[in-house]
Structures are given as structure tokens and as C-alpha cells.
Amino acid sequence: MWRDALLVAGKDLRIEARSRVGLWQVVPFALLALVLFAFALGPGPVALRAAAPGLFWLAVLFSTVLAIQRSFAIEGGEGTRDGLRLSGLDPAGIFLGKAAAVALQLLVLQLVLFAGVVLLFGARLHTPWLAITASVLATIGLSAAGVAYGALSAGLRVRETLLPLLVLPVLAPVLLAGSRAWAAALATSPAGGGQWLKILGAFAAVYVVVGVVLYGPLQEAA
């Protein structure tokens, strides 16, 4: 399973390294979202700083949908999905590999977005460990749930419109907990931030397990 996961993750990341779709499309989109949020809220630094954690995670959430669509678009070629299914790789391994590749891209994206939040919104990080832990846990959850839903809608004609409807309500707890944890990490005292890590951790654990168990039937149904 682990070897298969590494193979699939390596394949996906190699495709990304060569095509740079994530770098030149998803990352600029996320930054654009930050700018648009600022337009919507007005230029007042107080409002922007207060909204920074929520806007950061909202941008991450929307970018996750794009990253997931990309992750399954690269399997969309003639018979590629069937090829992967027939390759004899463990479905759980495929799931973990794809999720790992998405997770790595999302982490890079969050670094860029964090710089954007600091520069554009004037946010300042006071408790780095909390923000980093929240990010890592949230990223695991986002990519696991995202890949599960991506596989569910892959190959459907209506996937572009269906995937956001399916996945965004599911990811809502991550947005909620991530924003609260980051709000605590950006505030001068991190009080109350730690408990949000429980939600993020539980979400990540649940979707990694469910994905590993159900990816087999999911592949057959796609």
C-alpha cells in the first residue's frame, strides 16, 4: 500500500512539476481571491486584519476544489483512469498517493497565501506552532476528503458543477476550525485555539480512514 502510494504521489507530482498548472493557475487564483476579498470588505486595515484568518481559509478551500479537479483531470485522458484501475495498484495506495500529492501542493499554496495575508492584510503571527499544526492537520483532512469526492465525481460529465456542491459542505468544519485556530494563532494570546486542533485532527483521521476503506468500491463505481 505504502509503495503504491509513493508511486502514485510521485507520478502526480512529476506531472505537476512538468505542467506547472498548480503553480501558474491555482496559486495566482488564491492570491486573486485575497485581493477580491479586500475589495469586498473595503481597505480598512482593522476589518481586514480581523477577517484575515477566515479569508485565508476560504481561499484555501476554493483552491482545494481546483487542486482536486486538477488531480483528477490528469487521469481524464483516454483510458487513463481504467489504466490506473487495472494497474494492480492497491486502491488504498492510490487514494493515499493522490491525497499526499494534493496535500503537498496545498501546503506550498498555504505558504504563499500566508505571505499574502501578512503583506496585504497586515496580519501578524504570534503563535507559530498553533498555526502550523492547524495547517498540517487541515491539509490532511482537505486532501483526503477532497480526493475521495474527486474520485466520486471523476469521469462524470457534470463534475465541474457537482464537485463543489458535494465537497464544500463536507469541508465546512475545516473552514470553521481552521479559521478559529488561526484567529487564535494570530491573536496575542492563543487561548482557545488548541481545541480546534481536535476538530481538525478528527476530520483528517475520519476521512483518511473512510477513504482508505471505500476507495476500492469508489473506483468500481466511477
Added chain:
Amino acid sequence: MKPVVLRSIGVAAIVTTAATIWLGLWVTPPDKVQGDLVRLVYIHPPIAWCALYLAFGLAALSSLLYLWRRTRSMFWDRLAASAVEVGVVFNALTLVTGSIWGRPTWGVWWTWDARLTSTALLLVLFLGYMALRRVPAEPEVRAKRCAVAALFAFVDVPIVHFSVVWWQTLHQGATVLNANLSPTIHGSMAWTLLLGFVAITLAFIWMVAVRYRIEVLRDEIGEEELEVSLAERRAESGTVEAGFASAEATPTMALQPRPEPAGHPGPTVVS
């Protein structure tokens, strides 16, 4: 379910609902604090119970039983679909009746209370399920896909619940909402509420059963249409070599749930 049983459940649902309306609107007294608003309490909690526990619990259980190889049958798939559909309606009704109660009581149609928020999220989660169900596919493929989707959504429910509860309590402080609508409820009011639960639950069961029957009939129609169009094609190509015609017609038609008019090989349905 036998037609007799189905019909008697329907009749029982109508009778108990009528009785609830009569007791709720005329017999029971208005509440000391809430006045006539309290009458909404006879239907709002029963509807919520059907939507949030019965319907979605049933959908999750049926989906699990469908995915488990030993119990796999289309029965569970249809049951899950019916339960979700009726559940979504009841869920929407829960929000609507709650809003109607909330406007005069709290002065707002909506508040970001934990219960309201998680109920609304649940509605959107299962609207997604219904959208997925509408995507054309082979019945088995669709059944498996939807069963997985239902389970994915279901495992999210407790996480949504806890995150929203914490979010609300930490972020907003205490709101006006109190889980107990009136501290003690007794006498005719308690009996009416109990009857309301029975009535709404019966109505729910009846609706799910009818919805299930529609699902069965729909599948039957699909099969029949297939037979008819196969026959049409065979008749049409009667002049052509018989073996060639049947060999050509069968595989392409088998992919189409709704066949095009004879003679036009329509687009095959890609799932």
C-alpha cells in the same frame, strides 16, 4: 410493502395528523409566555426528528447494507434514495417551521445558532446526494456511487455538529435559544405533542414507502422502454440480415436508459 398495509399507514397518518391539528389548534390552551406560538411545537420537533434522525439514519444504514456484499440488493439502494428525498423535504420543513417560530420569538428569521447551522449544513450535504443521484448511470454503478457518497456525508455529521457547537459558543456567546421551549410541558399539551410525533412519523413512513414504489416503477418503465425499442429496432431492420441487426442493436441500446426514437443511435450515456 403490500398495498393494504401501505394504504392503512396512509389512512392512519391522515387520521392522526387531523387529530393533532384539532388538538393543537383548538383543544390545547395557549402558552403562558409564548401564547399561540407554542402550537408550532406540536409539529416542529416531530418533523425535525423524522428528518435528522429517522431519514438520514435510515439512509446511512441502507447505504452501508448496500455496500456490504452479503446484503447487497437494489432494495437498500432504493430505500436510501427514498429516505434521503423525504428527509430533505422534512429537513427543509424543519428550517421553515423553525424560522416561522423564530421571527416573533427572537425577532429574526435566522440566527447562527449551532442547531440551525448544522441542520442547514445537513440539508446542503444531502442535496448534494440528490444531485449525484440525478446523474445518469447504470443502476448498479449509480447505487454504489450514491451509497459511498451517503456514507461520506454521514461521517461528517458529528464533526459538523461539534465544530458548529464550539464555534457558536465561543464566537457569539450565549444566544436566546433555549433547548427547552417551555420548562415543563404537561396535560393536554404533552399528549398533543406525543400524537404529533406519531402522526408525523406515520406520514414519513408512508411517504418513504410510496417513494420507494415510485423508484421500483421507474426502473420497470426503464426496462420496458428498452424492450420496446429493441423490438422496434428488430422490426425496422427486418429487411436487413437478422443476425447482423440484433448483434448491432443490442450493445448500443443496452447503454441507453431513455432510448432515442428508432433509427437514431443517440449519444451513449457516459457515466
